[in-house]
Amino acid sequence: MNHDPARDLLQDYLDAALDEARALDVEAHLRECPACRDELEALRALLRAAAALPRRVEPPRDLWPEIAARALGRASGAAAASGAGSERPAPPASALAPQGPRGLAGARRGAQRAWSKWRQAWGEWRRIGAEWRQAWRGLWPVFAGTVAVLVILLSSIFRQQEQEYLMAAPTIADLLAAECSEPERVLAAYEVAGAGARSDAARLAGESPDPAGTDGAESGALSSVLAENLAIIDRAITDARRAYEANPDSPQLIRLLAAAYRARAALTSRAAETAARS
Amino acid sequence: MSGIDALAAAPEAGIGGAGAEAEDPVAGLVDQARRGSEAAFERLYRLHASQAYGLCLRLTGDRTEAEALTQEVFVRMWRKLDTYEGRGPLGAWLRSLAVHLLIDNRRRAARGPRLDADDGAMARASIPPRRVEETLDLERAIARLPRGARLAFVLHDVEGYRHQEIAEQLGVATGTVKAQLHRARRLLRAALAPPGEVSAR
Structure with a gap:
């Protein structure tokens, strides 16, 4: 070396x-x-x-009077006079000895102790916080990775639960079944209502009587948009119905079908309102 | 708390060495003081004052500061007697109180113990070897060390703590303590070297 x-x-x-x-x-x-x-x-x-340095070094002056003044709440001069050591009338709050009535000094000492305990606890928390911050600097990539994995896991669990919930949730069919033991009949009723509304709409679209003498072109355009939308919804209903018949146990399909019916009902009733206003 | 525990468990040295014959009386006095005996408190002060002051003087390197710190140590002792579990000698506990108070005071004064900081004290501490050789002994040379180096040296080489214990007590890395300790020894060597010997390091 x-x-x-x-x-x-x-x-x-x-x-x-x-x-x-x-x-x-x-x-x-x-x-x-x-x-x-x-x-x-x-x-x-x-x-x-x-290692051989003397460990004891006498203070250049007696520090006791000031210590007594600060610790025991005495006046410094009086402390020097009574420094011979009188027994305190009241023990500190935390002493295990039986508690006697405590004077003002005792109460203050108790408060001071409580305060210093709180301060100590606060200091301890701050120290722990500082240690955590220190550790965090090294650990945050690990932490971020863990969080990412957890998020993925939780979201997959959540999705699965959502799926289960949807499966378990009352479907339109269930609700319909609660009202009427035959969902088929209710669906058929939707169909009839839908057909009626459709013929109304078709009438609105085709005839456009325009009794109030408003602008016929505008009304015609409105009607053709309406008819177009109705046709789209009808196609959706047909498709959904076919799918539902192929798979009558699927709650999703019956929901889809019912939603399509409701969409048509809403559209036609809105069309009827429009027609009534014009 | 771990720092205090470490100190309380440290080998009995320095102001911890109250002496075997004083061991039981001290425990009895602590007990009485806990129950509120001011006389016992004063007795404890009288027994430990010179040890506490000696440590405070070395830690601070300043008489006035050492007196104030010694007072604080005993005031704190009185207020926190409940937390002293008697696992180590009372002197070791007082010593840890002194170190804590010193650090707290320095932090409060926004100067901080800054054990890991090169705060310019290094420059001031390059004690001119000749003058030191002429007038100062080891004690004075210690007093003139930069703060961090002084704490490390006093706690390790005078009081006998281990690196790890000092690091816990001061809340710094062990490597920092070692670096400061090495620096302190180099500076002291330079300060105490005979006039002819110039230490470059």
Whole structure:
């Protein structure tokens, strides 16, 4: 190992923070480099001196009066006078000892403790938040991936459930069956009503009596649009009916058919209203 | 909390070393203080004041700041005695309170402990070796270290914490603690080196 990298590793070597191979490398270098040996010895001396520093250092003045004033809510001067240590009349709120009546100082101390507990909890939450933010920076791609997978899973489950719900939901046929035991008859009634409305519409479209003497061309155009739409709906009804007859158990098909009937009924009644107004 | 736990579980060193004969009396005093005995509180202060002040002085590098911090430590101790579970020596708990308070104060003063920041203290801390060699001992050289390096050095090399424990306590990465510790030692080496020896690193 060369001088510079070995020298950079001396502190780790001293702290026993190197793996064995690197420690051996450093030792090999130390054998041949007096400068690094000196450096290592100087560092050792520094650490010895640090460890040998006196742990106790007397404060240059008595700090107790101010501590008592702040902690016990005494006046600083009085604290110095009564510093010999009088028993407090009331224990702190949290003491397990039986609680006596607490004075104002006790209440304040309790409040201070509660406050400091809240502050501590708040600090703890902030620290946890900071840790989460830190972790989030590294984890967000994983998180995003997980969310994406979850969304896909949930949506597929939801779609399946929707399908099941639609299957289980009362269909038009069920509703019709509730009213009348024969949905076929109700559908037939739709058909008859539809046919009647259609003939009305056809009459409107063809004859256009225009009794009030309004613009005949406009009324004619309206009627032809109406007839065109009716024809489209009728084709849809025919197709739906055929499909329904081929597959009478399909709730979707009967819904489709009923919806087509209703669309025609709505159109014709609107046409009738228009005709009545004009 | 983990930092405090780590400190409480740390080997008894520094102000944690209340001494075996003082162990039981301290526990009894803590108990009495918890029940509201101001006399017990004062006794606890008297027993631990010099240890707490010694640590505060080294952590802050400033007498006035160290006095204020020592007072805060004991006021905090009184208010939070309920949370001291007695798992470690009281001294270790006080020590962790001191570190927490120091960091809180610095944060509040918007200076922050900034253990990972090169806040220019580095330049100020390049202590002129000759002057230091003439006038300052190790203690003074420590006091002149940049803040982050001083915390790392005092907690690791003087108080005997492990890198991991310091990192938890200060809320920084272990690598940051190591880097600051290495920097502190290099600076101290330079500060304490004999006049002839110029340390480039």
